[in-house]
Amino acid sequence: MATGVSMVLFLLGTMVSLGGSWLLVSRLERLGERAGMSEALLGMVAALAADAPEITSAVAALAHGQGAVGAGVVVGSNVFNLAALLGLASVVAGRIGLHRKVVWLSGTVAVWVALVCLLTVLGALSAIAGLILVALVLLPYLAILGLRPRQMAALPVPASWSLWLTAAVHEEELELDEAIRPRRGTWRDAVVAGLMLLVVVAASTLMESTGTTLGARFGVADIVTGGLVLAVVTSLPNAVAAVYLAARGRGAAVLSTALNSNALNIAFGLLLPAVITGLGPRTGQGILVAAWYAGLTVAALAFAHRGRGLTRLPGAVIIGGYLLFVAALIISTLQDRVSLPVALVPAAVLAVVAAVVLALPQQDAEGVVQPGARRGLMSSDGLVPGWSPARAWRTSLAVCAAIALVDAATGHRLILIGLLAFGPCFALLSGRWRRTAATGVIALALGVLLGVPDGVFDTFVHYAFLAAIAVVACSATACAAVIEHRRTG
Numbered sequence: 001m002a003t004g005v006s007m008v009l010f011l012l013g014t015m016v017s018l019g020g021s022w023l024l025v026s027r028l029e030r031l032g033e034r035a036g037m038s039e040a041l042l043g044m045v046a047a048l049a050a051d052a053p054e055i056t057s058a059v060a061a062l063a064h065g066q067g068a069v070g071a072g073v074v075v076g077s078n079v080f081n082l083a084a085l086l087g088l089a090s091v092v093a094g095r096i097g098l099h100r101k102v103v104w105l106s107g108t109v110a111v112w113v114a115l116v117c118l119l120t121v122l123g124a125l126s127a128i129a130g131l132i133l134v135a136l137v138l139l140p141y142l143a144i145l146g147l148r149p150r151q152m153a154a155l156p157v158p159a160s161w162s163l164w165l166t167a168a169v170h171e172e173e174l175e176l177d178e179a180i181r182p183r184r185g186t187w188r189d190a191v192v193a194g195l196m197l198l199v200v201v202a203a204s205t206l207m208e209s210t211g212t213t214l215g216a217r218f219g220v221a222d223i224v225t226g227g228l229v230l231a232v233v234t235s236l237p238n239a240v241a242a243v244y245l246a247a248r249g250r251g252a253a254v255l256s257t258a259l260n261s262n263a264l265n266i267a268f269g270l271l272l273p274a275v276i277t278g279l280g281p282r283t284g285q286g287i288l289v290a291a292w293y294a295g296l297t298v299a300a301l302a303f304a305h306r307g308r309g310l311t312r313l314p315g316a317v318i319i320g321g322y323l324l325f326v327a328a329l330i331i332s333t334l335q336d337r338v339s340l341p342v343a344l345v346p347a348a349v350l351a352v353v354a355a356v357v358l359a360l361p362q363q364d365a366e367g368v369v370q371p372g373a374r375r376g377l378m379s380s381d382g383l384v385p386g387w388s389p390a391r392a393w394r395t396s397l398a399v400c401a402a403i404a405l406v407d408a409a410t411g412h413r414l415i416l417i418g419l420l421a422f423g424p425c426f427a428l429l430s431g432r433w434r435r436t437a438a439t440g441v442i443a444l445a446l447g448v449l450l451g452v453p454d455g456v457f458d459t460f461v462h463y464a465f466l467a468a469i470a471v472v473a474c475s476a477t478a479c480a481a482v483i484e485h486r487r488t489g
Helices: 003-034 039-050 052-063 067-093 100-122 127-145 149-153 159-180 187-217 222-247 251-277 284-306 312-335 340-359 371-378 389-413 417-428 433-454 460-488
Strands: 095-097 309-311
Touching: 003 187, 052 187, 052 222, 052 251, 067 095, 067 100, 067 222, 067 251, 067 284, 067 309, 067 312, 100 127, 100 159, 100 251, 100 284, 127 159, 127 251, 149 159, 187 222, 222 284, 222 312, 251 284, 284 309, 284 312, 284 340, 309 312, 312 340, 340 433, 389 417, 389 433, 417 433, 417 460, 433 460
Parallel strands: none
Antiparallel strands: 095 309
16 A cells, blocks of 8 residues: 555544544433433543544554554553643643542542553563453442442441542532533434444544554554554544643543543553453563553642642643653664663653652642642741751752762762762751652652763662662651651641
């Protein structure tokens, strides 16, 4: 088939798949409303329908024996979902507010699924074991979303658990009710949904086939074709919907769309077909994609929980994390392997930036420090007389930065990585465990980065320095936690 014809068919398959999935989502929402589904469960149905292009493309690739493309489409689209659905949406909207119970409920499932995915791609779990582990959490989660408050109260769990679950689902439904509540469906909607499902399957299969052909013709690695090109294209409906919901202030709807979509992608687009066809040989690029998916999921949830939502700064960090992932994946394919610098250096950069943002005072959409954060910023109850916790923490960051600059400037002639352990020690003087932990993460990440100019990267000496920093950081954080607990208790 000529290259021009393949390009036309790829674009045609993309447009038909995206348009068909949009119609499929709207009709399934109407049918769910007619069936009396709760708002939260209706959101899950909408996420599954919007995932039709990703799932179909991944299944088609796995069925053709192209494991790298299939896994790349699913896991790569999950990384893109975090950047587009949470990062871009918060940047566009300025702020998406979230209830912490919603973050805990959806986030627990999301982190579990991401870790199971990583272990499966690593080969530590078989596809069927991974599917069972995901089902053990995902199925009860779906059941809980479908329960009414009276049914929730009758669950055979402690009363405090049922009350917490009821509150979490209710907080999510408060926003989903306005965000996605459709009109009741008819038999015509059922017919249209059935036809659109066939159209999406056919168009996505065509898109995967022609995309893979074009990638091979231009010498593009399968993991890039699946993890970047097809992953982004098939995730566009979810991204557009998330930005729309965020602009309307529906934070819980955005979070549900992102996390539920990712969980369903792994269950139905990766693990279920892999049980039949297998995942194919394990590759460094596949592990890299899965690791970034898990890491960025944890980072996004940490931002959302800490700030009761996402503002522009955390959103920009999430987007920056995705760009670092893209750079690492492309470099690894050019090198035809995943080297330790490519795997660790971008992750260390993201860890440093994320730790700093997590430790900053909380701000609203206009950049105004929230009252609770301002009190913490201006208080003078640090361990050093006359020093506020914020001053002690800033000093710890300055110490880390000064050591890193001197070490990088002197290169292999002077190795100062071990001195970064002083950073968490200075942060301990703030008497705040979160800030101490953030400084520990920054010191450890800087230690990873400095292994390159020092010429000791991936050596016993490098690992010994990193282990020393980690031990000091953990000890300092534990001490700070005890101090903070005694002062506030």
